[in-house]
Amino acid sequence: MSNVKDMTEGKPIRLMIGFSVPLLISNVLQLLFSVVDSAIIGRILGINAFASIGAIASPFWLVLSLVFGINQGFGTLFAQRFGAKDMDGLKKAFVTAAYFAGLFALMISIGGVLGCRSLMELLRTPPHLIDGAVTYLSLVWAGKPIVFAYSLMAVMLFALGDSKTPLRAMIIATILNIALDFALVFPFGIAGVAFASLLAQSVAFVYCFRAIRKTGIFQGCGFKFDKASAWPLLRLALPLGFRNAVIEIGGLIVQRHVNEYGTEFIAGVAAAKRMYSLLMIAGGAIEASVATFVAQNFGAGKLDRVKQGVKDGLKLVVGSSLVIMAVALPFGRQILSILIDGDAGQVSEVLDVGVRQLRLMSVGLPFLYLLFMYRAALQGIGNTFIPMLSGFVELLLRIISVVVLTRYLGELGVLLSDPLAWPFATLLLVISYIIVFRKVKRNADNTI
Helix, strand or coil, rough: CCCCCCCCCCCHHHHHHHHHHHHHHHHHHHHHHHHHHHHHHHHHHHHHHHHHHHHHHHHHHHHHHHHHHHHHHHHHHHHHHCCCCCHHHHHHHHHHHHHEEEEEEEEHHHHHHHHHHHHHCCCCCCCHHEEEEEEEHHHHHHHHHHHHHEEEEHHHHHHHCCCCCHHHHHHHHHHHHHHHHHHHHHHCCCHHHHHHHHHHHHHHHHHHHHHHHHHHCCCCCCCCCCCCHHHHHHHHHHHHHHHHHHHHHHHHHHHHHHHHHCHHHHHHHHHHHHHHHHHHHHHHHHHHHHHHHHHHHHHHHCCCHHHHHHHHHHHHHHHHHHHHHHHHHHHHHHHHCCCCCCCCHHHHHHHHHHHHHHHHHHCCCCCCCCHHHHHHHHHHHCHHHHHHHHHHHHHHHHHHHHHHHHHCCHHHHHHCHHHHHHHHHHHHHHHHHHHHHHHHHHHHHCCC
């Protein structure tokens, strides 16, 4: 229980920084996890293999974001009950969430594997890339129960204020993944890299599971499905999962248009999207920190601390986004060049596309970080409708960009699809948070 942290007492900004730092390091390791996979494929197997992986980026993130959104919703209820000191309710919610997670994971895996090739054909994946794309994606989707299980363990630990255990799990997984990548890529090619990722994530799951077991959460829980916890879990989880799915459906539409511009364009956008994780590392850590802080204090009825936590979170997201933007803009080409090797002319063309995409994303980074924070704050106080609605705003703007702007701007319209959507979704979330929080505070004051 030493890593469990009650965030309902103490200075908000100090608590959130203390929670964010291990998670920030964990996000860096997850980035390394992804970059190593991409670099090994791009430098050992070549640009065509790298482009094959790039072609599955949107469907890959569609399912992964769905998993993370559902578990994030579960984690909100976990943190609220932990903040309210309702340990019996916390145990029941966790067991019930595990049943839901198993069901959702099975559905995703079966549906994904069966529909993988048809989806890649629908996305107009070039014929010479489709076999590699289907091989990698079908294996990753078949292993989604592993990812779902690890993610559920991680959000439970986050809800308890523990971001150090997931960090240690990710350190182990990253080292193992790198070793397995080199061991499996030569005999099995793209499939070997996919297997390496799944094996490493399995180890991370086992590590986190053992840590949760030590907290005593499993003691006296009975492992029975709790009907009373079912609806609160689904009410929080399904809108967030649906929101992430809607956002990534926009990504599928964008990917369909990306695939029309040829191998070098696909590879360039794929390289930039891999570095998208670099842009997000601090924002993702702060988002999880704000969500946990707000949920715990909302569960404890401490709304003044919720308000102060959001103010402190605002300082963190603005400062960190500017720092990362200052690194990404001047050094984008050098960073992207790590991922690929091959014919000098082809590599140069790929990097030109990747740098343009990365620069556009970097300029929009402050809006993205604000989006993360206010989305997390709304989720922490139990409002999942507005974050879900923000997903539709992102979808609409992406469609406008690739359908309308490409007529006038060509491939630039495709590259603008992500950064153009962020400011509008952020505006919706900021205004909605102010209105929702005032309503919650007013209702709380009236009950006193």
